[in-house]
Amino acid sequence: MHINPDHFLETLGGRITTPERNQRAWEQCYQALEVALHRASPATRVFLMIGPQGAGKSTWAKAFARKHPEAVIFDAILVKRIEREPILAAAARHGVMCVAVWFTTPLDVCLARNTARPPDEVCDEQGVRNVFAAVERPTLEEGFEQVIEVSDRHGA
Numbered sequence: 001m002h003i004n005p006d007h008f009l010e011t012l013g014g015r016i017t018t019p020e021r022n023q024r025a026w027e028q029c030y031q032a033l034e035v036a037l038h039r040a041s042p043a044t045r046v047f048l049m050i051g052p053q054g055a056g057k058s059t060w061a062k063a064f065a066r067k068h069p070e071a072v073i074f075d076a077i078l079v080k081r082i083e084r085e086p087i088l089a090a091a092a093r094h095g096v097m098c099v100a101v102w103f104t105t106p107l108d109v110c111l112a113r114n115t116a117r118p119p120d121e122v123c124d125e126q127g128v129r130n131v132f133a134a135v136e137r138p139t140l141e142e143g144f145e146q147v148i149e150v151s152d153r154h155g156a
Contacts, residue, residue, distance in 0.1 A: 003033055
């Protein structure tokens with residue numbers, strides 16, 4: 001299952017973001033996570049995508065989900081430990097292990113990818129810069145079973 005707040009912001013006319021819609025999208029993500037964790041098998045893992053906009057998280061998540069349909073992939077920026085805590089806690093309550101997928105894509109690549117997006121998906125450039133600067137490296141001490149680093153240095 002691929003969980004992403006952006007999926008809940010899509011409309012027939014494109015992605016629409018307001019503070020209210022964004023809050024509801026996050027609520028829907030946590031509800032979807034609870035359903036997925038309730039259905040989880042002992043082999044299920046939750047993969048948390050960590051990195052700024054344009055880092056390649058959603059592209060990686062879509063490819064991984066096709067190969068691993070039993071995986072639960074939480075695809076959002078999740079750059080701060082405090083943002084990851086509720087997901088790790090929910091997984092722990094269900095006895096499901098979490099894997100951090102940390103994207104270390106350079107800022108210039110993130111910015112270039114962001115500007116190449118459809119107009120309704122482009123993020124504010126300063127917002128991308130702020131998120132990039134705010135990333136807190138995920139650690140095993142947070143509760144992750146594993147930390148996978150994805151480095152896309154060339155924007156390929």
